[in-house]
Amino acid sequence: MSDAKMAMVNAFDAEAASDLSAADRALIERRARLLGPAYRLFYEKPVHFVRGEGVWLFDPEGQAYLDVYNNVASVGHSHPAVVEAVSRQMAVLNTHTRYLTDGVLDYAEALLATMPPALGHVMFTCTGSEANDLALRIARHHTGGTGLIVTETAYHGVTSVLAEASPSLGPNMPRSPLVRMVPPPRAEGRDAAVVGAEFAAGVKRAIDDLAAHGIKPAALLVDTIFSSDGVRADPPGFLQEAAQVIRVAGGLFIADEVQPGFGRTGAAMWGFMRHGVLPDLVTMGKPMGNGFPVAGMAARPEILESFGRDLRYFNTFGGNPVAAAAGLAVLGVIRDEGLMENAARVGAQIKAGLETLATRYPAIGAVRGAGLFVAADILEEGRPSATLAARIVNGLRARRVLISASGPRGHVLKIRPPLPFSSENAALFLEQTEAVLALI
């Protein structure tokens, strides 16, 4: 396998593939011919999907796969309320924000109502990458600084400046001299004040190192559930001190809510609220339109002031009436179907189930997470094992259960289903996981 494929957890490797069907092999070749070499598939044996419904994806033979991974179709695949909202609005009007339209304002109002009042404005982009890139532009303009602090295995997006600040893209990705990486928070049974002080001390060291190189910090940018750092949710509160430290140094605290946002943690609509911390800028994406490309950034008004005065922002498709309709429908479904409460309840069930499995299978180490974002460390002889994690991920795939792995050493199971995941779905997932564990 190439270094770059090694660097991606759960990447398909054509050279190692053996038991592909003729149809899948042809499809993979066609894909490589048309899309080129930069695309990666999941799994030793990739999956081919033709239909999705709720928490299920279906292959061309009509076989159902339990989706325990996808956080984009967060309110469920092909949710009729979102399909209808998009279809209806597309047939009526789809234009941009340099004309007055009502939908974007109705959506902005509903979205801001889910946040603390201090976050008074929201701006719309099409992707989480664009949202983080915009947040960085605004942070740099507001603070006059250029330095950026992220965690050691962070992922924040694919634009030029974000890829350079996303060490999870692997060692071949050049790092920017303006970026510093800090260790993610490590709970290990300690309380929030201790974990928070340790994390903040890392941020302080990064600030000092930037200063030693003559670089003023613009921002500390963190995914508030530290997804690619192996999922670090607890103990709630550990973000507060670091947010304080970056502000004292003149930088902003940016909460990347692309993964924890929209109720996934079960405890609050936004990951930062779970930590009782108020960010200067908040970015969001993936689940925002249930797959319709919509993303955005909320801001404390005082942070936007100079950017809005000196510059402007226009995103051709950002905040268009169809995107707004998709976003508003998603908020409605989360509320009407009680999905945040469901995430709390079913997430706790999954966590407890994995903890029980851990008592019987030494391959399962620590179990972490919040709501329907659960992680389990996979160990072999007590040590982190990406190989064993990959065997579990691929073993589940063979049983038509979709999860993946992540973390700095690729040994962390990533369990992150659509939010309508039921108690029965969770029981099936745990049952299949146990069946795989029993075989390895």
Add this chain to the structure above:
Amino acid sequence: MSDAKMAMVNAFDAEAASDLSAADRALIERRARLLGPAYRLFYEKPVHFVRGEGVWLFDPEGQAYLDVYNNVASVGHSHPAVVEAVSRQMAVLNTHTRYLTDGVLDYAEALLATMPPALGHVMFTCTGSEANDLALRIARHHTGGTGLIVTETAYHGVTSVLAEASPSLGPNMPRSPLVRMVPPPRAEGRDAAVVGAEFAAGVKRAIDDLAAHGIKPAALLVDTIFSSDGVRADPPGFLQEAAQVIRVAGGLFIADEVQPGFGRTGAAMWGFMRHGVLPDLVTMGKPMGNGFPVAGMAARPEILESFGRDLRYFNTFGGNPVAAAAGLAVLGVIRDEGLMENAARVGAQIKAGLETLATRYPAIGAVRGAGLFVAADILEEGRPSATLAARIVNGLRARRVLISASGPRGHVLKIRPPLPFSSENAALFLEQTEAVLALI
């Protein structure tokens, strides 16, 4: 008016607004409260739209506005074929490119079939900004260079690196030390070889200046119709020498087709084809999904090779089945409704009509363009006049005809309707333009 609003052609200025209705004033205030200060509206008196159909947009009173400006709803507002394709696909499956799906490959094949065979791969993003940003990442990785050459009033997007390479965003936007700006091609009745040599000489000077600062060039990035430089379409062929010059220096030639692409010039699906030049990378966006957020980048396979080997690219929503369905529907409509041929025919009618008006109204100077992208310089006492251009743009808006202005001095009318613009629509536009000219 603030400097930043001065820097944007046709920006609404709340301080100067007088005759707004109470409803519009309330809507504008609500918008500022929710979206903050970085958003800009068009026109002295903004327009509020609630419905779009074909080449018409409708305000809340049901008044129809002739759309002579919007190139995103390029096959016509709310086109039923696109609405249906998106609605149908959304109800079935919307997932990402790490699973095998068929739609993205069918679309990739159809899209690449509109280009020279040397452009063998296509990658998908959600916005033109993301496409240009990706092209720049790939150019830098492939060449090992970092320098970027653009035109003096270029616009290429809103990500951090692209905003710094988009001088049309105004003087408050910081410039990157890695970017050089060159004068756009100036035809002035001369033949392609002369215009091309002059443009290429500018590029050569920029390469030399980069070299003098120890910077190796990565790319020359140009919008092949030079939209924000005042629309520079003729004479076809003038891009060839510059493409040669950048390659000799080790850089790539990137064609930004976000504006001229998808048949708008009437002469070819892509602006670069009109010039008989083969780019290394081609970026596209705006009209690609008729308003659905889809964009992309085509590449010569050899350019992608090292990027694909050393790194990877994943765009969460990019190339999802719904985006692919939207894109495929747009290609189908362009072909089935003969929209490229229509752009050639009706574009020629508009150009000829404006040239006739120029003989009677000294306010109209040179008329330029290709297909349904037409520009007219506005002069006062023979000199470029942004003030007069603004009066014409706002005069047409009062008559419910939508255009805008652009160019380095804001004096160029930008006439760029949806492609199904008919001969009758063109006649109405010319009639209304004459009525406005007669009054100023």
